[in-house]
Amino acid sequence: MKKKVLLAPLDPVHDIGLKMIKRGLEQNGHDTLLMPPDYSQEEIIKAIVDNDVDVVLISRTLGYGVAEILGKFIDLAEAAGIRDKVKIGIGGMAIRPELAAELGFDAGFGPGTTVEEAVAFVEGREYVPSESGIKQNKKDITQGYDYSFRNKRIEKLLDTIVDGILDYTSNKTSTAILRAELRRQILDSTDESEKQKLRQEYARYCDDVVKSFYEAGKYREKTRPLTKDEVKALRGYVDDVNFRMNPIKLQHTDKNPAVFIQYGTGCPFMDIAHIKSCEAWGADGVVHFDPSWGARTEGFLEGYITHEEDGSIITYENLKSIKESLAPYTLWQVRAHRGLNTPETVLLAGKIGADLTKINIAYGSLSGGTDPSRLTVDAVAAIKYAAEFGMPFDVVTNEELSGVPAFKAFAGMLIVSKLGLRLGGKPILQPLFCYSPEVMINGQMVDNYVDFNAAKIYCLRNIVNAPIWCGAPIGFLTQTEDRVQSSMMTALHASLASSLGVDAISIASSDEAFSKGPITAASRIDTLRATQASFRFFGHADITPTENAKKWAAEMEEGIEKVLEAVAKKGNFVDALYQGLLGSREDGAYPGRAGRNTVISKS
Amino acid sequence: MPDILEKVMDAVDVETYLVCKDEEEAERLSVELMEKLGFQDISIVFIQHQGPGARVRVRGYIYKPGDKYSWLFDQRK
Incomplete structure (x- = not known):
């Protein structure tokens, strides 16, 4: 339903927020009347009465004396007999919803209020944030790509x-591949004795520092197990934080x-x-x-x-x-x-x-x-x-x-x-x-x-x-x-x-x-x-x-x-890595040594 | 440690501008400042002296990874 809205900055200079809201209200089919800044409370009350408006939106940016000024405005509205007939909202940098409620306003809009929120207030409906401002779904980074090669020479x-x-x-194969297979079995097994046997086998493929963990319960230096209390506290922490998340x-x-x-x-x-x-x-x-x-x-x-x-x-x-x-x-x-x-x-x-x-x-x-x-x-x-x-x-x-x-x-x-x-x-x-x-x-x-x-x-x-x-x-x-x-x-x-x-x-x-x-x-x-x-x-x-x-x-x-031609010509990707075709010692790349000579032949 | 510091997730950064003659003096003053404020595990994150003084950012760690974080246990209080 179309509303007649008076917008008034109860402030010496600041009215930008009200101008934005005025535009939003007009786009939604409402009639608006924007008063200039620096008018007194009495002058605003008179404008409300003279124009017979349905809703008033007051803005207040300056924090100095805010409670006193706004309290006086509500008192004047009551004295003029318009308080019950006109819906009055207040917004601005100095406003918090609690303060507005305490002073007797119908709504208070603090910093960060959107135009849509103000429009919803005027229209008397609940504000539902637009979906564009809310996180909802995970993005699929690969969506829409078909991996087609434009450079066919490179593809070949x-x-x-x-x-x-x-x-x-x-x-x-390698011990890493064998361990992964064992880990899968450990995770999939429901039998604790079977899990223990699998862990023993897993440990056989590990370095000594990991082996000693499985065999003797020893931890590497500078590491420690988190306690049961810490684990329990973490769950409480995450639950509490999730409850108040509004990303x-x-x-x-x-x-x-x-x-x-x-x-x-x-x-x-x-x-x-x-x-x-x-x-x-x-x-x-x-x-x-x-x-x-x-x-x-x-x-x-x-x-x-x-x-x-x-x-x-x-x-x-x-x-x-x-x-x-x-x-x-x-x-x-x-x-x-x-x-x-x-x-x-x-x-x-x-x-x-x-x-x-x-x-x-x-x-x-x-x-x-x-x-x-x-x-x-x-x-x-x-x-x-x-x-x-x-x-x-x-x-x-x-x-x-x-x-x-x-x-x-x-x-x-x-x-x-x-x-x-x-x-x-x-x-x-x-x-x-x-x-x-x-x-x-x-x-x-x-x-x-x-x-x-x-x-x-x-x-x-x-x-x-x-x-x-x-x-x-x-x-x-x-x-x-x-x-x-x-x-x-x-x-x-x-x-x-x-x-x-x-x-x-x-x-x-x-x-x-x-x-x-x-x-x-x-x-x-x-x-x-x-x-x-x-x-x-x-x-x-x-x-x-x-x-x-x-x-x-x-x-x-x-x-x-050119690099790919050289690697293809070499005929062996691994040799190409060792020989620096994809990054040489002169460039600053050195073939790694961890795990050297550990590849296992299946045959 | 005062209770309020237990609410700090990891560290307190103090940023200011120190009137001093060079970077060496700024470093000394930064550490003194943090010690005076009661911090023990102090790191100078950023320091740059230009003319009248130095822009500094000094950090006092309250918790480092692996410590027992009081805020983890405080949620339901």
């Missing part, structure tokens, strides 16, 4: 290389990518506390970081275990407690891109219900410390698990941070992606948005941080129709220890990624460049806030790279093709 080379990888791994949405437009944060404080409970804080401040997804020593250790521990150093220990129980703490709309990734436990990591992630994992043989073996042959064999098994559990995986290219040029890192990424497709998986390309050694040396970022990053996206889009998730984290090596500069660098890279139409980004905290202590929850919120502000700032507007971006993209594509 990749197929040749993938044939070689599958042939190489067909008669090989912010970071995205301002549909083109803004999903935003992931990375956690791995060492303690799964501190991780959960950080995750819940990040969910509240708008993170769409979270990425599990394991300790670096975990990647060099054969076998996983069991139970709720905390750790005093970076990286949170992977156990079934730790991962399960993290999974159970997540909001239903939060994407969860467990990394399996390096190390001696990749198949079991993906198995655990899949069994527990992770949405995503991370696998890259080239990065894991050239900059992640794992032997190329071992990781190739393990990664094929890991990708098969990812496919079985329907978990897309990103193929990270962090070898760039060791000095490997982007075109070589991308060649490795494309090989693993094609391998993933062949095995039924859904790979996600993960180019770095970073200030890499390559550009430091060659000068592509002397002028700006835009062009070379844009070139990477143009190049990949020219090659294949696949999802892109910029990592990890975006802006790496551009951030300093100053939280303002750090947050701003993250936010600008986020908007660049958005402008280039990517599907997801991983962001750092504002502690990214601080290395003397653990990352804090507050520093995580800094960059989420900055990213939200940057998305708001650019909206659908784009960032325009210079001509260099297209030129460098073409050079990159040419470089990738």
